[in-house]
Amino acid sequence: MRTYTKKLSIIVPCYNEEESIPKFYEKAVQQETFFHAQDVELEFLFINDGSKDGTVREIKKLRERDERVHLVSFSRNFGKEAAILAGLERAKGDYSVLMDADLQDPPDLLPKMYEYIEQGYDSVATRRVDRKGEPPIRSFFARCFYGLMRKISKTEIVDGARDYRLMTRQVTDSILAMKEYNRFSKGIFGWVGYDTKWLEYENIKRVAGETKWSFWKLFLYSLDGIMAFSTAPLSIASVFGILFCIVAFVFMIFIFVKALLYGDPVAGWPSMMCIISLIGGVQLLCLGIMGQYMSKLYMEVKNRPKYLVKEEF
Numbered sequence: 001m002r003t004y005t006k007k008l009s010i011i012v013p014c015y016n017e018e019e020s021i022p023k024f025y026e027k028a029v030q031q032e033t034f035f036h037a038q039d040v041e042l043e044f045l046f047i048n049d050g051s052k053d054g055t056v057r058e059i060k061k062l063r064e065r066d067e068r069v070h071l072v073s074f075s076r077n078f079g080k081e082a083a084i085l086a087g088l089e090r091a092k093g094d095y096s097v098l099m100d101a102d103l104q105d106p107p108d109l110l111p112k113m114y115e116y117i118e119q120g121y122d123s124v125a126t127r128r129v130d131r132k133g134e135p136p137i138r139s140f141f142a143r144c145f146y147g148l149m150r151k152i153s154k155t156e157i158v159d160g161a162r163d164y165r166l167m168t169r170q171v172t173d174s175i176l177a178m179k180e181y182n183r184f185s186k187g188i189f190g191w192v193g194y195d196t197k198w199l200e201y202e203n204i205k206r207v208a209g210e211t212k213w214s215f216w217k218l219f220l221y222s223l224d225g226i227m228a229f230s231t232a233p234l235s236i237a238s239v240f241g242i243l244f245c246i247v248a249f250v251f252m253i254f255i256f257v258k259a260l261l262y263g264d265p266v267a268g269w270p271s272m273m274c275i276i277s278l279i280g281g282v283q284l285l286c287l288g289i290m291g292q293y294m295s296k297l298y299m300e301v302k303n304r305p306k307y308l309v310k311e312e313f
């Protein structure tokens with residue numbers, strides 16, 4: 001058998017993807033002619049993230065045909081972030097690439113991505129230029145999220161960025177050095193830095209099955225992202241505090257002067273109620289924000305395993 005000097009690890013998180021997996025493999029393996037010519041061999045790491053369908057069966061079928069196929073099967077659904085981590089931890093390649101099983105990350109782009117790595121880039125990332133086929137309300141909130149992130153986080157988080165990314169060993173090791181429990185890949189990629197080449201492509205519909213992201217799941221995920229890569233919300237309490245102090249001071253002078261000039265008629269009950277409930281609301285909001293950060297801290301401190309493996313080959 002021919003030996004190669006370099007290896008590319010293709011990492012594929014799979015959650016209920018029994019239909020997509022054979023289609024994905026068929027497409028991805030077509031790239032081997034290009035890579036073999038470059039003296040690069042391939043390795044496939046399928047991470048089964050607690051699928052309830054025949055995902056594992058499909059991966060085992062592939063293994064019977066192809067020794068380069070590996071499986072890591074989780075004991076339950078731990079989320080895509082955990083699957084990405086498990087894949088990167090096991091990748092033996094000089095290069096690693098993260099790909100979705102649904103062919104929304106086109107394998108034909110791999111040669112182009114590899115060429116940029118050859119040119120000296122440390123990682124090649126992709127972003128989609130449009131959000132075709134997505135509900136408008138979702139696009140709207142996505143845009144708001146990225147706009148907000150740009151303002152409150154020092155880490156660059158690119159709008160429309162996908163997790164489809166080819167990177168060198170060095171970048172992979174840097175990502176693995178980030179041990180946090182609350183993992184937000186889009187932020188982690190930006191945080192590690194290195195020279196990144198961005199490629200753009202139009203949104204592609206998934207080949208089979210349906211998206212695993214409900215609106216609510218995406219919303220919670222965006223909150224995770226904000227909390228993982230920004231501490232700005234924590235300053236809200238201070239900002240409101242200063243603001244209310246100023247307002248209260250001006251108000252105090254106003255009431256004092258008014259009482260001196262016109263005496264002190266019946267106190268303004270409605271205005272007092274408004275102020276009390278406003279300040280009460282702001283205090284609860286700030287407490288809530290602190291609670292959110294504290295809950296993240298709590299999870300980090302517990303230091304639980306980020307995933308559990310049931311089966312692996």
Ligand code: UDP
Pocket residue numbers: 012013014015016017049077078079080083099100101102104206210211212213
């Ligand atoms: N995925 C996963 N665990 C999950 C959800 C998704 O491993 O809990 C995988 C899924 O199988 C797919 C990739 O992550 O390979 C992207 O998921 P999906 O296509 O649903 O997301 P979208 O492309 O719609 O953002």
Ligand code: MG
Pocket residue numbers: 100102104206211
């Ligand atoms: Mg998809």
